[in-house]
Amino acid sequence: MNVLIVHAHPEPQSFNTAMKSLAAETLTAAGHTVEVSDLYAMGWNPVASDADFSGRKNPEYMTYALEQRHGYESGSIAPDIAAEIEKLKRADLVIFNFPLFWFSVPAMMKGWFDRVLVSGLCYGGMRFYDQGGLKGKKALVTLTLGGREHMFGPEAIHGELVDGMLRPILRGTLAYTGMTVLPPFIGYHIPYLKPEARAQILEEYKAYLGRLDELEPLRFPRMEEFDAKLFPLPKG
Amino acid sequence: MNVLIVHAHPEPQSFNTAMKSLAAETLTAAGHTVEVSDLYAMGWNPVASDADFSGRKNPEYMTYALEQRHGYESGSIAPDIAAEIEKLKRADLVIFNFPLFWFSVPAMMKGWFDRVLVSGLCYGGMRFYDQGGLKGKKALVTLTLGGREHMFGPEAIHGELVDGMLRPILRGTLAYTGMTVLPPFIGYHIPYLKPEARAQILEEYKAYLGRLDELEPLRFPRMEEFDAKLFPLPKG
DSSP, rough: OOEEEEESSSOOOOOOHHHHHHHHHHHHHHTTTTEEHHHHHHHHHOOGGGGGGSSSSSSSSOHHHHHHHHHHHTTTTTTTHHHHHHHHHHEEEEEEEOOOOOTTHHHHHHHHHHHOOOBBBBBTBBOOGGGSSSOOEEEEEEEEOOOOGGGSSTTTTTTOOIIITTTHHHIIIIIIITTTTOEEEEEEEGOOOHHHHHHHHHHHHHHHHHGGGGOOOOOOOEEEEEEEEBBBOOOO | EEEEEEEOOOOOOHHHHHHHHHHHHHHHHHHHHHEEHHHHHHHHOOOOOOOGGOOOOOSSSOHHHHHHHHHHHHHOOOHHHHHHHHHHHOSSSSEEEEOOOOTTTTTHHHHHHHSSBBBBBBTTTTTTEEEGGGTTTTEEEEEEESSSSSOOOOTTTTIIIIIIHHHHHIIIITTTOOEEEOOOEEEEGGGGOOOOHHHHHHHHHHHHHHHHGGOOOOOOOOOGGGGGOOOOOOOO
């Protein structure tokens, strides 16, 4: 497989960064080809703006998604975006590795979603969810947070994590583009753990990476369940 | 009231930007004091990093939230963050006005959450949800999107919007800091609407702003429902 790891953590010595490095080593050792986009190290620009397009389809008024589509198709999209798009196109598996900031990705990674997942290539018209442009690729979210596992669940203080707080990422972003979304790997309570407990989580993560093929992907809407205006069709 | 409008849209002529301007005018005319943080116009930096702290509590290893707390308390946090914190402290109502990008805020606004909602002032220890540091302030999310209203709901293609895709923002961010979260104002299908339909939505938004006091806030967990380890207490 070609693997792309998109990583965003502001502290290079962090446990989260160690997870990124472990994934790169483990997957390389298993014979895969690994590329890493370390967004902080790259000085990635997360801001979607008119500076992303050297030739505009509509110079008077910017609709970002329309300019993305035009910029990608005409080759006039910003070089930093174009480089990430090429990595994405090569990848069979994309790992998004980040610390949970406000129950979501850091702005650095949100800006990767905003700028790299371009209209046209990744989605457009009725091409989304199981018909999305990135169909055939797999996505894996690997994240660290301060909270404990019991703080998530139907009756828990923060509600559900995978089908709740992470929904905009797993369903609204990754599944939306057609990617097959694997169950996320979650490192709870990281800032408060002793070294032995952290080492244990790294071992678990390494084992998880060894059985990616066996994981049951998460389930999301399929376009055949909806009509042409996206109203749900009767079931059964 | 003191009102702070935090706005992030990359096109100054957009409908979304018109909503920001309408809110500023309407609330000023009603006798309120309005400040606007137009993040694109300000060239806001959304990237949380070690550059945010001129004097570090721990120069060897950066835990962002701990450095935020120290930086805020010692006055060594970056001036752009400090200026936003002062606006936030003055505000009785904060309006977050943005276009929905990947079922969330644009990276520009995510970076405002990441950098401005500092540990210590806004939350910390057991001070979150109804005990959060911003208790007493109101928050209103006002957003525009391309999708139609029927694309959201329990059986709809994208699932719930307010209690689904927006949960990390409404519950995980704004309610978490203690703010009273008003029901969001949502402009659906904006890029595809004719001018008359857009004008109608602006009229509705203006009316909405006139009855903020009558809106029933959204409901979120209360700390008294959980024990000291944040396990849910038996009900009733």
